[in-house]
Amino acid sequence: MSGVSKGSESVKTPVRRLQRSPVESVETPVQRSPVSISWEQSVVEAATAIYEGRVDVASEILRRLSAVLNPMGNSEQKLMGYMLSALKSRVSPVDYPPPVAELFTEEHSLLAWSLYDLSPCFRLGFMAANSTILEAASEQPSTHKLHVIDFQIGWEKQYRNLLHELSKSQGTLKITTLADSFNGEERLRMIGDRLSKVAAEIGVRLVFKIVRQKLSDLSRDSLGCEPDEVLAVNLAFKQYRMPDESVSAENTRVKGLAPQVVTLVEQEVKANARPFTMRVEEALAYYGVLLESIESTVPMDDSEQARAEEGLSRRLGNWVACEGRDRVERCEVFEEWRVRMGMAGFELKTLGHVAPSLRLRLRPWGWNSGFTVKEENGGVCFGWCGQTLTVASAWR
Template identity: 75%
Template sequence: MSGVSKGSESVKGPFRRLQRSAVESVETPVQWSPVSISWEQSLVEAATAIYGGRVDVASQILRRMSAMPNPMSNSKQKLMGYMLSALESRVSPVDYPPPVAELFTEEHVLSVQSLYDMSPCFRVGFMAANRAILEALSEQPSTNKLHVIDFDIGREKQYHNLLAALSISQAGNQSTLKITTLADSINGEERLRMIGDRLSELTAKEGVRLVFNIVRQKLSELSRDSLGCEPDEVLAVNLAFKLYRMPDKSVSAENPRYDLLRRVKGLGPRVVTLLEQEMNGNTAPFPMRMEEALVYYGALLESIEYSQGDQWERARAEEGLSRKLGNLVACEGGDRVERCEVFGKWRDRMGMAGFELKPQVRHVAESLEEALRCCRPNSGFRTMKEENGGFCFGWRGRTLIVASAWR
């Protein structure tokens, strides 16, 4: 992989001019606010100037900030460096090309996987999806066949955990787990086959029968028949960090995001699990989007700084975050892949597509709370809370992830 390698401190990709240094000390955690310190105010002022068409004023602010020393040795300094690079890309895209194609590379997929594995909030979010899927299976005691359609297997370990849970619950009756996943520009067939092979090795130990199918279809071709759905299966659809990357009506008149939801509803699943980052980063005006990104990514980077894990794994996760943030800030239109929404908007979108929130039973909430207590290395990872039908996980005063289940 050409990303972060041991023995090198430089960040490859669209932000090559930023240099990383090893984290030598951890600062006292702060409550993140978009206007808590002067450099944040300067970044917001630059964004406001860009939004108002005063690019010369923004350029002057960015030049002044670029002259400031920044060792990139803690989360606040990294956030400043990433934001500065993103705004420079927005002002001078020819000199500093923003990350677009890079978000569809294997290197970026691995970076995002590192983020999912390192952050307790993401890990417990995937647990919440599994709990909802298992609960749907338990509601159909006449069958031990589970079929999960996953449009974007972002975290392979989600299925490691699901297989282990099925093994424990099968009580002498061998369970069957069918996973159907769709190959696309991000999830190529070779990568998905490798995931399937590793899961097959695991099922031999867990005693669960695995059927792993890879399909390549257009959205308009999706149907129960084309996806191999059978009447005696419990059908679940896993939408984990998938929808925010799909264009909506603000980008395309075809509205692929809504089209996918409508077609998923037509499959008649027992449960649809939705995981999304809690950030108003889609249709908000640019200065507001900048402030939102400062708060969200400030909290996320700080939480990673306090997470347990290998230094190089952390560096790879941070490199992925720099691309995500760069795309969110520097790009518009079809080039902007990062289009996160807050849960209230997702709730409205799911409702318009015909879905209803699936109430989560109390023991599921209690098990997630216990899981967060066990896997979080620092008290800054906020205890789980239920809000408007979603399970919220976050760092200090900021919700980072919301998990929900629908039918």
């Protein structure tokens, strides 16, 4: 990602724009350089050859592209490197093992947190979720008790920000999270300790509860829900690993808890039921714009940027190289989430009033005008130079 310093008001024009899903809005395609077109077309040709079983042809294309790769280059070169690595894993998984187990580690969670710290499109998604939760609380002024159920604590800073917002009203916040094989009790307890310290410093009463139960056994009683509290379920960047288009048991169980609001934030890209070659095209288009957007926010040698990029390279590698149960990266577009949530019994709650307040957050943080915030079809869309990257929505 090339070095536009933080605070710059210049806007970079995306150089990639491949064919998009029919459910995604598309701006007028921009002109791409012949070099960019050439390597992207070669990557698609390699993917097509792999799909058709012509491994020798694909290997030759990958060898040729690897010879001109500059892994220390800009976002375009980095994307090329990630894609070549993923395709090599697809061709020869023994020699180039694709990332699978790594995606379920504490280290990978920290890499994701770096992405959330750097990218307005992700960070503002969490802020939209907080705004929705606080609005639900304000609709019941008779109680100052707010209870948020979060199945994994996707980003600790979301709750630091929520605590600071609650300090204005002197409310009580209860956070309930589930311990499992990945989110161990020790990890969650450390998060709870850090949040409790913040709460004590700003005068907010925090109750942090860790529950170890099967999803099928969850109930209002087992989660400690009280009649006089506002109940919210936070699903920010939680659903994207669902492997099919059916109604998940998790969503059905959440509906049974009768929360006042459920927040949903996800990437706006279709990586679930796509054929292999189309997944490659989708990855080129989406990750190209995402990497450029991050590049615009930080200096080129920023260490946190490197961590965020490492996490993205793993996700793209899994998305492209793996199939079946090993392919855990299964992002979907907002229209698909609307269908799934509707099938689970939820109704969409419009967030049009959230977009203007979040739009104002861009300039004070030094994020340049290439980033966009807009309400569309009931969700709040966060994007870069005309392409939506994440969407936040609320349900009840």
